[in-house]
Amino acid sequence: MEISDSDFIGLIPGLPSELGLECLTRLPHSAHRVALRVCNQWRRLLQSDEFYHHRKKTGHTKKVACLVQAHEQPRQSEAEKPTGSTQPSYDITVFDPENMSWDRVDPVPEYPSGLPLFCHLASCEGKLVVMGGWDPSSYGPLTAVFVYDFRTNVWRRGKDMPEMRSFFATGSGHGRVYVAGGHDENKNALNTAWAYDPRSDEWTAVAPMSEERDECEGVVVGGEFWVVSGYGTESQGMFDGSAEVLDIGSGQWRKVEGVWEAGRCPRSCVDMRENGRVMDPGLRIGVCSVRVGSRSLVTGSEYEGAPYGFYLVENEDGQKRKLIKIRTVPDGFSGFVQSGCCVEI
Structure with missing residues (x-):
């Protein structure tokens, strides 16, 4: 399962397409929630099965x-403790x-x-x-x-x-x-x-x-x-x-x-x-x-x-x-x- 060239043309303005893909591939998963809001192209790419398999193949999953x-359960005083178990x-x-x-x-x-x-x-x-x-x-x-x-x-x-x-x-x-x-x-x-x-x-x-x-x-x-x-x-x-x-x-x-x-x-x-x-x-x-x-x-x-x-x-x-x-x-x-x-x- 490969990503086609059309999937990542112009991902990052001013960078060649391959470098743009490399940058997003290296983006830690913790930053993906914010990256999804950058533009529709990033959202489609980051949510695709092809991009997941690309990250996995290149060793960038975790x-x-x-x-x-x-x-x-929050701590309670002796007076507040319930009589039954929940x-x-x-x-x-x-x-x-x-x-x-x-x-x-x-x-x-x-x-x-x-x-x-x-x-x-x-x-x-x-x-x-x-x-x-x-x-x-x-x-x-x-x-x-x-x-x-x-x-x-x-x-x-x-x-x-x-x-x-x-x-x-x-x-x-x-x-x-x-x-x-x-x-x-x-x-x-x-x-x-x-x-x-x-x-x-x-x-x-x-x-x-x-x-x-x-x-x-x-x-x-x-x-x-x-x-x-x-x-x-x-x-x-x-x-x-x-x-x-x-x-x-x-x-x-x-x-x-x-x-x-x-x-x-x-x-x-x-x-x-x-x-x-x-x-x-x-x-x-x-x-x-x-x-x-x-x-x-x-x-x-x-x-x-x-x-x-x-x-x-x-x-x-x-x-x-x-x-x-x-x-x-x-x-x-x-x-x-x-x-x-x-x-x-």
Whole structure:
């Protein structure tokens, strides 16, 4: 996918067209919101798929972690404390490990007071996809899909998931988002799988897995979608140590034994290497791990009652995985992280 000469003629007066394109390509994403208002030509270029792929090809995109993070509750005096507990609400936080900066995405228009509970995040070509979860008012399961485009900073409603499911595996790669497993509205574990293309806004059925896998975890590595652990309807909570792996090219699944600690929930803490090895982030309570380029952002506690922390871990092969604590987290961004994904913007 290439940009034609007509797309960038006269981008910057006084500069050759190639230099004008080079200048805009190097413009940091944080400045794009202002650049979109310069002129219609800049807006069309910066919002195009061709320009995104050009920036990616030339190494001028960046990877950030998008997190489903709980609102921090304001501190209250003893006299003001409520007697009952309230369900926390969640926003999407954006963490940039290069600049160590924290920001928030505008709320989903249909859920201005907080995201659907236990919704799933995935990314695809600069877009963030929010799927499923439970309605925060009724706790009813949802099939809703919302897509946020970092190029336009706008949400749109996507095509609903074809099946009702909760606590399923997700992964993204090759222009699609993959979902598999989880359970239906009657708590029956599922073995079905689907692929979503945000560009065409269409869902396509994928061959089913050989086993039901509720509360499984997913990740795309190279040309494979790994669905790790989970359990069947009749073995509630008995997490399996195996994984099922979809070859995206052929559409065929294979089963791999012994990749996860049997009996332990894998939710939001699977980090897969190219060699098929599953890595343990090293925390045990409230864990979420998001791989962002050469590092992972890991959140959680070392043991019950320990402080909730934010850590960076180097992912380079041959290095000992050491948790490096992020000492300074801005006010409003230290809440519990339920899940997350990496987005290249």
